[in-house]
Amino acid sequence: MNPLEKLESEQKSETAPALVIDSLASIRDMVSACIQCGTCTGSCPNAFAMDLTPRQLWYNVLRGEKETIFHSKTFSLCSVCYYCTLRCPRGLPLTEAMSALKQIAAKENLAPYKKSTRFYKSFLESVYRHGRVREMELMTLYFISMKNPFLPLQFAPLGIKLMGKGKISFEIPSKGNGALKAIFRKVEELEQN
Amino acid sequence: MKYLYYPGCSLEGTALEYNSSTRTFMQELGAELIELEDWTCCGASAAEATSHLLSLALPALVLAKAENMDGVKEILVPCSACYLNLKKVEEKIRKDRELLDQINIILAEEKLNLRGQMKVRHLLDVVANDVGSKKIFARVKKPLTDLIIAPYYGCQCLRPYSIFDDPEDPCSMEGIIKASGANIHQWNMGGRCCGASHMTTKPEVALELVAAILKMARGADAIVTVCPMCQMNLEAYQKKISGMCKEDLSMPILYLPQFLGLALGLSEQDLRLDMNLSFTKAFRNKVLS
Structure with missing residues (x-):
């Protein structure tokens, strides 16, 4: 399903429409003073790989063009280096706005961003279970979630190197003691209200 | 020089040598590092990419535990991602009491309360400014x-x-x-x-x-x-x-x-x-x- 169909279908369900519209509105507020100067684009180390430049992305956010925004890979390419936030002449929280777009993509499980989203969710799953991330478990959960039997092979050379150094060890994912269960649950509860 | 020490998850796995060398080096320079008891993950970049509130709650939990440890007011963090997550909470709650209240509603689940008394320090900051080049040169x-x-x-x-x-x-x-x-x-x-x-x-x-x-x-x-x-x-x-x-x-x-x-x-x-x-x-x- 393409991201838009996904968005549309979610909007028919009970909670999603408010979430997407509210979230986009609050991101628009974050960048409402944007003067389209392009300092963010000139400062972004990942701009070379983006389909929309950061400046173009903010233009679309200001116009509420959710189709364009969620067809673009731009926000998922933000590596959170904070150069744009540091240099924005209007002092806008641009890195936070990028993250807010990632949060919508994660909450809505939008297809074009599934690699990043599944990686982040696998990370948090491990933290949820044990209180701390277990790096080998994180990667195993990520491979399982991606359902691609060839994916682990890409990481095998590094994995073998790290194992040889005794930095990681084979670890079968386990349920853990649910160390952060209460915190995660409360956050979710507050976010729904 | 006495600091609470928050190693973070990487320093127990792929960055073991960062943990070991930080402890040895700081000890050699006469600093005391007290590891935070029962510490948990700061959320890294994963929490921020999925939930804004979770990305503040996880580091806030770490800081609230730190505040409960007596006699130390600064927490030393070698990992830059952990450092920024903890620092972000320190900075944000100072300006936003409403946010602090919301965070404390979450931390109440663990019977903890954040007051905002802990100063977050990066290892580089401590080595460059508290230890300093003169002391290193002399050793x-x-x-x-x-x-x-x-x-x-x-x-x-x-x-x-x-x-x-x-x-x-x-x-x-x-x-x-x-x-x-x-x-x-x-x-x-x-x-x-x-x-x-x-x-x-x-x-x-x-x-x-x-x-x-x-x-x-x-x-x-x-x-x-x-x-x-x-x-x-x-x-x-x-x-x-x-x-x-x-x-x-x-x-x-x-x-x-x-x-x-x-x-x-x-x-x-x-x-x-x-x-x-x-x-x-x-x-x-x-x-x-």
């Missing part, structure tokens, strides 16, 4: 005068908060590296991004960023880092990047306390140089002969 047993070192700061210890260095033109490592006797490799890549977790999900992008950094480091004997993510990205893919660029870009990458520890004459075992992925023979001969 040097093995001056590393033959070496040219490229200081690499990465992003998150510098930005968005300018706490201890210039976020555009960082220099806090220069004095302490010079104190070891080594020379500084002049470059403008010290604060550039290594691609962070893109290396896992978008390697084609991150490899380009690391390639640019390694190319500009030509002429240096080693790059020194202060973040587990930077360290991994710079050291683990050198063969691949050399192939990509059709030139040998291999370069030893060391954590700052490993490098300074060498000058202080600390043992290779304590600094865990055996765990580095790019410790070349030529470099070993230069520093350990």
Whole structure:
């Protein structure tokens, strides 16, 4: 399903429409003073790989063009280096706005961003279970979630190197003691209200 | 010098040598590190990419536990991602009481309450400012005068908060590296991004960023880092990047306390140089002969 169909279908369900519209509105507020100067684009180390430049992305956010925004890979390419936030002449929280777009993509499980989203969710799953991330478990959960039997092979050379150094060890994912269960649950509860 | 110590998850796994060398180095300089009891993950970059509130609640939980430990008011963090997550909460709750109230509703689940009394310090800040180059210089047993070192700061210890260095033109490592006797490799890549977790999900992008950094480091004997993510990205893919660029870009990458520890004459075992992925023979001969 393409991201838009996904968005549309979610909007028919009970909670999603408010979430997407509210979230986009609050991101628009974050960048409402944007003067389209392009300092963010000139400062972004990942701009070379983006389909929309950061400046173009903010233009679309200001116009509420959710189709364009969620067809673009731009926000998922933000590596959170904070150069744009540091240099924005209007002092806008641009890195936070990028993250807010990632949060919508994660909450809505939008297809074009599934690699990043599944990686982040696998990370948090491990933290949820044990209180701390277990790096080998994180990667195993990520491979399982991606359902691609060839994916682990890409990481095998590094994995073998790290194992040889005794930095990681084979670890079968386990349920853990649910160390952060209460915190995660409360956050979710507050976010729904 | 007495600090609470928050190692963070990486320092128990892929960055074990950062943990070991930080403890050894700080002990040698007379600092006491008290590990935070029962610490939990700060959320890294994953929480921020999925839930804004969770990305504040996880580091807030760490800080609330820290406040409960008596007699220490500063928490020392070697990982730049952990540092920024904790620092962000410290900064935000100072200006936003409403946010603090909301965070405390969450922390009440663990019977904890955050007051905002803990000062978050990056290892580099502490080494450059609390320890300082004079003290390091006085302890040097093995001056590393033959070496040219490229200081690499990465992003998150510098930005968005300018706490201890210039976020555009960082220099806090220069004095302490010079104190070891080594020379500084002049470059403008010290604060550039290594691609962070893109290396896992978008390697084609991150490899380009690391390639640019390694190319500009030509002429240096080693790059020194202060973040587990930077360290991994710079050291683990050198063969691949050399192939990509059709030139040998291999370069030893060391954590700052490993490098300074060498000058202080600390043992290779304590600094865990055996765990580095790019410790070349030529470099070993230069520093350990």
